[in-house]
Amino acid sequence: MTKDANPRLKHAPADHPPVKPAKIGVLVANLGTPDATDYWSMRRYLNEFLSDKRVIDYPAWKWQPLLQLIILSKRPFTSGANYKTIWNNEANESPLMTITKQQVAKLREAVATRYGAEVVVEYCMRYGNPSTFDVVDRMVQQGCEKILFVPLYPQYAGATSATANDQFFRALMKQKRQPAARVAAEYFDRPSYIEALAQSVERVYPTPESRPDVLVASYHGMPRRYLMEGDPYHCQCQKTTRLLRERLGWPEGSIETTFQSVFGTEEWLRPYTVEHVAELAKAGKKNIAVISPAFSADCIETLEEIQGEICEAFEHAGGENFTYIPCLNDDDAHIAALMEVVQENLMGWIA
Template identity: 75%
Template sequence: MTPEHAPASHPPVPARKIGVLVANLGTPDATDYWSMRRYLGEFLSDKRVIDYPAWKWQPLLQTVILTKRPFTSGANYRLIWNDEANESPLMTITKQQVAALRERASALWGDRVVVDFCMRYGNPSTPDAVERMVKAGCDRILFFPLYPQYAGATTATANDQFFRALMTQKWQPAARTVPAYFDRADYIDALAGSVERALGGKLPRKLVASYHGMPKRYLREGDPYHCQCQKTSRLLRERLGWPEGVIDTSFQSVFGTEEWLRPYTVEHVADLARQGITEIAVISPAFSADCIETLEEIQGEIRHAFEDAGGKTFTYIPCLNAEPTHIDVLTAIIGENLAGWV
């Protein structure tokens, strides 16, 4: 539309809107070697993820890791790939979440609020999503990294990429970022509901809350992730009304030779089986959507470690994904962070 009082020759300006940009980690475009190499190269070159000096890390990454790892990672992705849609499950679930959030936003705020999504690594990229929103008339953007617990390697790097995308805009929109929501009562309620549904209300011998790991050094350097994971587990146990000792917190996806947060999930579940605990359930409260770490690592490597050590019954409790209770939580968070804008 042409702005009021502007001459007829004035270039059209889209109607003002508010953008909600949901962000997740990312996914390769395909499972072939080069698609995997591009994705892993971007991910493992992020200084928030691997903070070693470039002169020390990049030669190893480019000549050794990215020569071999795309083959093994591609094979793992093929085990869980959504062949019908030709995309990873993370992409499929994120699309479902965004479709549900668009419906909620439309019902609450009409066409004033535009909901879209991006990935920190791979496609759709954060810069492309920001560009689309600006062209659609969004002069304010709420950026929402879908990580309940804050970590420099997840929330912060997503925010970094968002800010870099804003730097390219001639007319830069106002911006807000959504903080971690690991201790919200409605989020804990949603987690508890998923546990109760999966276990039929029974008290398990052990529920292992498996979070993505990080180098232990990051905790000493001030990253709050470990503490927020521990609090999530405690609040979940309290909400379920279970005694202490039923829920164990552990960490998965260890990479490299540096010591990471312990206990490591793959070792911990095997230890439980050797102790005679042959029935366990596993939940992943750090993931907002099922992905390679849950569908392949937990249900593959970690399950096998438990069973090989004598475990009998292994129950995986899916992520909240696009469940209505999860969409309720995300909608409430968005509404609160849009205060004063809508």
């Protein structure tokens, strides 16, 4: 690049190192995915995930021997088998990766339309690849002097939003020239997000007569202790469900909040989805639907757990019609809600 091509080098000496034109970055982050379904790929991914103190906060001396010697000797096999049932073999990646790429492609197009080439959009994963460290470094090398970090979690939780933020700031610690940074807040009660959820339900149930007996809003679980320690996740999930019901105009009791993916022996947020759907079936609710408002993209918890284990629990208890309503994924209404988040958080940085 010549000195004339970059006005910021106008007064620089001839031997000044190259300087990229200044840009603004938008970095969206999701949970993560293994690189493959084999034992060692699964073990690397699970080790990074389950070693995160935000996820499992037991003392290392107590947790790590159990994790390394017992859990990681067996769980990679079962988790790998589960991933194989949903794996995108054509692209050789998990559905979460495929969908995240689709989301970012649409968001990138919307950002380019609104701001032009001055704002770049990238994505990273908290666990696995592309790592937060690698992507932040690449964005800085591209000239991003300001970065907006957007965790793709509608509801805040220490084990999701906070650990993604932690990793982002760790990545900034590695940079000689740190960009200015902003972190987008959770968007669990944003009208555009609730509207996108409601539209996804109305596509499946367009009339009152077609409604299920119960719509189960199944959120990822967490230890109940986290709620008692001040994590707002449980309350935000409850509010999302209430706002969705109000937007749909459905009566009280027609949508229920449950929690899935229980791990370990500690008490988690209740009711547990897998138990609750069986109770509904036994109570005569033969036609139910499940939606997953906490997940921005379909993943192992929705494609395998909900449509596998949870569906089977309902049917074994006498349920007849089980419908899964997909996550918002790259739905246009979802991308519009995310673009709204981006625009609000870029205020003051760009016109």
